[in-house]
Amino acid sequence: MKGNSQKTILVTGGAGYIGSHMCVELLQTGHQVVVLDDLSNSNPKSLQAVERITQKTLTFVEGDIRDTRILTNLFETHNFSAVLHFAGLKAVGESVEHPVQYYDVNVNGTLKLVDAMAAAACKTLVFSSSATVYGIPEQMPISECSPTAAINPYGRSKLMVEEVLRDLYASDPTWRISLLRYFNPVGAHASGEIGEDPHDVPNNLMPFISQVAVGRRDQLNVFGDDYGTPDGTGVRDYIHVVDLAKGHLKALQHLADTPKLAIHNLGTGNGYSVMDAINAFERASGRKIPYQVVERRAGDAATSYADPRKANQELGWQAEYDLERMCADAWRWQSNYPNGFRD
Numbered sequence: 001m002k003g004n005s006q007k008t009i010l011v012t013g014g015a016g017y018i019g020s021h022m023c024v025e026l027l028q029t030g031h032q033v034v035v036l037d038d039l040s041n042s043n044p045k046s047l048q049a050v051e052r053i054t055q056k057t058l059t060f061v062e063g064d065i066r067d068t069r070i071l072t073n074l075f076e077t078h079n080f081s082a083v084l085h086f087a088g089l090k091a092v093g094e095s096v097e098h099p100v101q102y103y104d105v106n107v108n109g110t111l112k113l114v115d116a117m118a119a120a121a122c123k124t125l126v127f128s129s130s131a132t133v134y135g136i137p138e139q140m141p142i143s144e145c146s147p148t149a150a151i152n153p154y155g156r157s158k159l160m161v162e163e164v165l166r167d168l169y170a171s172d173p174t175w176r177i178s179l180l181r182y183f184n185p186v187g188a189h190a191s192g193e194i195g196e197d198p199h200d201v202p203n204n205l206m207p208f209i210s211q212v213a214v215g216r217r218d219q220l221n222v223f224g225d226d227y228g229t230p231d232g233t234g235v236r237d238y239i240h241v242v243d244l245a246k247g248h249l250k251a252l253q254h255l256a257d258t259p260k261l262a263i264h265n266l267g268t269g270n271g272y273s274v275m276d277a278i279n280a281f282e283r284a285s286g287r288k289i290p291y292q293v294v295e296r297r298a299g300d301a302a303t304s305y306a307d308p309r310k311a312n313q314e315l316g317w318q319a320e321y322d323l324e325r326m327c328a329d330a331w332r333w334q335s336n337y338p339n340g341f342r343d
């Protein structure tokens with residue numbers, strides 16, 4: 001039998017870093033939540049922690065978004081008002097080594113998902129896109145009309161999905177689709193009970209710094225200090241993962257008004273360098289972060305930060321937390337659970 005609630009949301013990839021924070025915000029705003037995740041890059045303990053934080057329960061289905069049988073069954077069982085689609089693979093280097101796998105999970109997985117949604121007449125979708133679709137941007141800040149130019153298979157998979165969803169909307173304008181281009185999500189829930197928990201060596205700056213601070217790694221490699229930035233290191237727009245999750249709630253409200261396909265950057269509009277991040281994390285943790293400067297990482301832009309005005313004007317959303325708070329919250333999680341969910 002179908003559930004009665006009009007506010008049941010399907011969260012694909014909900015056990016992951018951003019998805020678990022999203023589940024907290026959804027449950028705390030009165031939604032019912034069903035998570036579909038194959039746990040390929042997450043741990044079910046994240047969902048137990050979500051239930052502890054919120055004192056509410058959610059439904060977890062372990063499975064692959066490419067599995068049509070599971071999708072059909074899910075849409076027959078529940079009356080979803082919307083789907084928040086986080087499930088996917090996200091490591092740039094790995095995408096270069098295994099492009100077919102990336103296109104299969106990220107692109108084919110989304111095709112399977114929207115097919116099942118259409119069959120169930122559930123036509124409200126929020127998709128996790130990325131600032132990576134802007135490639136090496138020429139102008140700062142980056143607005144939604146800046147040219148797109150993905151430069152690796154991961155980025156191309158995001159851009160392909162954006163194009164698929166635009167075509168879908170053009171073919172049937174009763175869809176309500178939000179493409180959210182995240183800048184650099186970092187930090188953790190203030191409880192310190194959920195956070196980023198990379199299975200392998202972290203690719204990204206903040207989880208690497210955090211693992212150095214907690215003693216899991218000896219030192220950070222700073223990828224280049226000869227960029228044309230104030231201190232020579234790369235500049236990024238770090239955004240607190242809770243601010244990011246709140247942006248999704250605003251996007252859902254925006255979609256509720258009228259059918260549309262909307263594109264929004266989710267960033268703070270502020271750029272911080274690698275050295276700024278190291279210094280902020282040292283202050284938050286009281287620990288020294290040893291580092292050495294090494295060669296630039298191939299494919300890195302010198303600077304990337306958002307023009308967040310469109311999200312502000314159209315969604316009524318704006319990031320609240322600053323870099324100090326992002327580091328303080330990341331450190332609370334990392335110091336509570338030095339080995340992440342394996343502790």
Ligand code: NAD
Nearest residue numbers: 013016017018037038039040041042064065087088128130
């Ligand atoms: P994550 O790896 O922590 O979460 C993704 C989740 O999807 C994981 O729980 C994983 O187990 C699940 N998953 C992967 N393949 C699946 C499949 N075939 N079927 C079902 N579940 C599957 O990553 P995240 O940082 O939370 O990212 C969430 C989304 O946001 C991704 O689509 C990512 O590309 C996008 N994004 C992330 C960042 C970032 O820096 N974290 C930036 C921009 C965009």
Ligand code: UFG
Nearest residue numbers: 130131132182183203204205208221222223234236274300
């Ligand atoms: N950096 C280091 N050392 C590290 C890791 C990173 O110096 O060990 C530097 C990078 O060179 C860059 C900055 O820290 O200047 C941020 O790097 P991240 O890897 O944390 O973030 P990116 O902006 O390079 O990429 C991330 C995701 C991409 C996504 C992009 C935009 O990894 O998937 O943000 O959303 F596309």
